[in-house]
Amino acid sequence: MWIYGLPIFCAAAASLLSIVRVVAFDEVVSVSAATAAVASSILIMFLPNAVSPEIFVDGLSKIMLLTISVIYLTTTVFSITYLKYVENPLLKKRIYYLLLNLFVLSMLFSVTVANFGLIWFAVEATTVTSALLVALDNNQVAIEASWRYVIIVSTGLVISLLANILLFAASGTLDAGTLRHITVSGHLLALAAALAIIGYGTKAGLFPLYTWLPDVHGNAPSPVSALFSAVLLPVAVFAIVRFLGVVSDPGPRRLLFVLGVLTLGTAALILTVQRDLKRMFAYSTIENMGTILIGVSLGGAGAVGAIVLLVAHGFAKSAAFYLSGNILSRYKTMRISSIRGVHRTMPVTGMTLFFASLAVSGAPPFGTFVGEFMILSAVFAHYGPAAAVLVGAFIAVGFVAVNARVTAILFSPAHGERRERGWVGVTVPIISTVLSFGVIAFVPSIEKLVSGAFGL
């Protein structure tokens, strides 16, 4: 059973060792731990599911473990180059790595642990460990964004804590292994699930509670924005999925569908008026989370599509944020109208951003396209053509809004000399974008893992 805790152990060891005052030791330890976490997550993929009072690892947990570990690795590597460009950092480098490792540790813990109460604890711990990372740039806007993040998300999570207490009241247990085998119905449980959707939905960027998200993504350092978009929000979605697994009442799933459509629609419309590159990608994340939650609410093929989209979006969006960091280090602004001719001034960054933005907006042949297509098919099957057209139209609006802006900053007339970032700064986003494409090869494996997973 201990082998399932290996990724957590890696992140915990890196957290402890990264505070040792030896030059570059924090970087070496963090990258090594992340590599070991990826290796152990791949190993866990081939092991049977694990159910005990402490650990609950099924197909969904395995997918989450691997996704978190891979993005942990790319983020720690990218941070090495990114931190050189932060002029007045709030934190010392080793404290940055300490918090980054603890942040990942709490996410890995939340997708592995068996107790619903401890899942809540781990999700709340992600707030504690990541709040100071958001304020790394040490300016008033970043600090304000960090404060909004702490107060809004913590308050939202109190609602999900209430949901856990009601779940206990209705079922007499919070253990996932036990809850999986009992079908509990009744209004109290439906109320608990609805509160869990709203509470964890605050962290997942669900309508109307997403207000903290654009501020945080827009002002956090790029590697942290990447972690938030790619894995933190999916961890909150994971908690919602687990709650839905307990409820037999269709009400909470319908509520999730409606909120998912509202989230997708609102984000798609707001995307059309965005002027800041990172805020635009933040709204794109909200749009994708809305689509994922629609898929989760439908179950079956929709849920498989949601997980495919979750993984592919994670890789693509992390690439988009890394590349935004590259552009910020060169242009010193995220204002779209001030960033011009990136394909000439930073050709590798520019072309990778072109493909990454296609990937985040669901263009073929990326995994996001496959996921969105499966979700749209499920919407059509469940709610008919009108609902499918509405969801498809919102996705299309988001696609046009993101790609029109990225095309504008890439292929406009260039000013200034050609100066690309170092090889680490351009290689990591390329790998992440390729991974987003590579997800399509694993769709059958994802389907196999997801079928029978608790909550899907």
Added chain:
Amino acid sequence: MSATYSITGFIIIVLGLFLQWQVYVSRIVFTFAASSIVIAVWFAYQGIVTDSYSPIVLAVLTAGVRGTLIPILIVRNLHVTPWRARENNPVMGTASSIVLSLVLVIFSLWLFRWSIGRYVGATGVYAALPFAMLFQGAFLIISRRNAFIQMVGYLELENGVLLLGAWGFPQLPLLIEAAIVLDLLGVVVVARIIMRMREESLSIDDRAVAEAALSEDMRG
């Protein structure tokens, strides 16, 4: 047991309302501390009556972390920035805050009866107490702009959930409740750091206005 809970409930409701009409952060923090201590005493009493160690552990954690450590952390921060020690620009006036908070107590009673009460077999006035605390905390966050007071609002919210868990469902594992208390400490420590940075990044003009308001208030 129900008589002691009724007394506890009455004190907590009064303290919750008292929170709403205060403008000085230190008084709000001390009121919150008193409320936490009252809850801790009730936990301890419950542990003694039922001869169970879990409520005693929870009582010690609540009194230590919520009733003592967190208030000390916040008040120490106030000594660093005394000019932020009062709410100068609340979203809502004191009179309307009091009226609305009373309405919220009644609303929370109705909501509890309508939503959870009938399923858990508890519909009395004091059964709705944790719900009332939840709403009081949320209202404090919404009605004030001062970061310290918003933090106390969040803590009051969590006190409501803790009380709901301990009173309504005493079989809830101690591990979960202890995790809630300790997690809260983490949130407060991080929030304190961010609050301090917020104060430091605030412009000098803002400070002058706040300091003038404070000295004016002390004179009057």
